[in-house]
Amino acid sequence: MFLAGSAATAAASGYAALMAGQLVAGVACGFGLVVAPVYIAEIAPPSSRGFLASIPEIAGNSGILLSYIADFALAGLPMSLNWRLMIGIGAVPPLFLAAAALLAMPETPRWLVLHGHHDDARQVLVRTTGGDAALAERRLQEIVSSVKESATKQQLSAAAAAAAAGGASTGVWRDILVRPTPAVRRVLFAILGLQFFQQASGVAAMVLYAPRVFNHVGVTSERAVLGATVLLGATKTASIVVPLFLADRLGRRPMLLSSAGGMAVSLLVLGFSLRVSSSSGSGSEWWAAATSVAAAAAFMATFSLGFGPVIWMYGSEILPLRLRAQGTGIGTAANRVMSAAVGMSFISLYEAAGMAGTFYLFAACSAAAWVFVYACLPETKGRSLEEMEALFDAAHPSSPPPAS
Known part of the structure; x- marks a missing residue:
């Protein structure tokens, strides 16, 4: 663009x-x-x-x-x-910028975990921690735990909002603007x-x-x-x-x-x-x-x-x-x-x-x-x-x- x-x-x-x-x-x-x-x-x-x-x-x-x-x-x-x-x-x-994005810029580990690509996230974390596999694994587990906790909160919030609205749900924008x-x-x-x-x-x-x-x-x-x-x-x-x-x-x-x-x-x-x-x-x-x-x-x-x-x-x-x-x-x-x-x-x-x-x-x-x-x-x-x-x-x- x-x-x-x-x-x-x-x-x-x-x-x-x-x-x-x-x-x-x-x-x-x-x-x-x-x-x-x-x-x-x-x-x-x-x-x-x-x-x-x-x-x-x-x-x-x-x-x-x-x-x-x-x-x-x-x-x-x-x-x-x-x-x-x-x-x-x-x-x-x-x-x-396009060349860098294609050749040198990996997707972020948190986005990868959020979409189920744990192995790819581990590889990115190893790169960004200087090859420290143990530290990368610890960071990965922190991200996985955070994503699970976040998903649980989102499900509970969505269920409460759907019950209050007769089944309607507005996802992320609801969590930001309606029921944060x-x-x-x-x-x-x-x-x-x-x-x-x-x-x-x-x-x-x-x-x-x-x-x-x-x-x-x-x-x-x-x-x-x-x-x-x-x-x-x-x-x-x-x-x-x-x-x-x-x-x-x-x-x-x-x-x-x-x-x-x-x-x-x-x-x-x-x-x-x-x-x-x-x-x-x-x-x-x-x-x-x-x-x-x-x-x-x-x-x-x-x-x-x-x-x-x-x-x-x-x-x-x-x-x-x-x-x-x-x-x-x-x-x-x-x-x-x-x-x-x-x-x-x-x-x-x-x-x-x-x-x-x-x-x-x-x-x-x-x-x-x-x-x-x-x-x-x-x-x-x-x-x-x-x-x-x-x-x-x-x-x-x-x-x-x-x-x-």
Whole structure:
């Protein structure tokens, strides 16, 4: 679908065909946002799951940066050709993805067990545990036990729902939306809360409207605005590498708490510099502009330390096996809807509340995100996926140390 969307858009002969190609590419993006974290969470060993689950976010930011470079390189070509090449070049990476899926990517052991392919699951586990057959067998038995327990819960839930509805049954979606267990309800609350707060912090507004923000503090030179915007992109891309190495050492909660706190402080400083710039004379504009750019860069950096990549790994690893794909899809949809709402309302919001007031609001949302993480999210570092449902059955988010 990535290949078809890029190729169709590049070959479009009119507006309708252009939008149809973009629609296909957008659906492909949705698949990628759901499938990649689920696949990595299910196939990665617990000891390195945080490291591996950070890769999609890093790859996404790197891809955006590469697209900027490609656009810049192709901009000098004739107008009838340059935009088609800019979009059409996006059909090349899916070829490598298809080759990797065919030649190097096994199905996840949990999916194989769920569909009765125990021997295939054992072979995959041996590969992903470095050839340790004993460890692979122990992981396999954990997965088999989890699948059996999950199936029993699902049968009991289905029987209760069918009795209440006169024999009707709606399967997985019923277990998520209609009659979720207390543990599933807490898991969904955690996922939707993280996705909401990620976008409520205003990251979409910063990405889309950074030039307007910098213009507001007196940065009017096109070259200076471009340089400041590139600084934000480079900071975001560089900082997102940090969780790759720390997620499995520090844990998910410390990284999310540090990220939310840093975002709140950065946005407060940004709002203050915007307020000073709008109420003072031209003599203070230079330091207000410098402070605004530094605060915006700090916001991007602290966002990338936790709320950028960690929420995706956290959401994909806490969902029960039988609900993982659908639950991840719900979280992704909530994230995209909230991102669109922030991006579409930003101009109206700052015209009504002022630019400084808008970023004060984003700072308040980031502070609320800190409270949410502290009060509602247990630590998942070092735990197997089979332990997660029991973890969320606990009454308090402060979890005991993971099993050795």
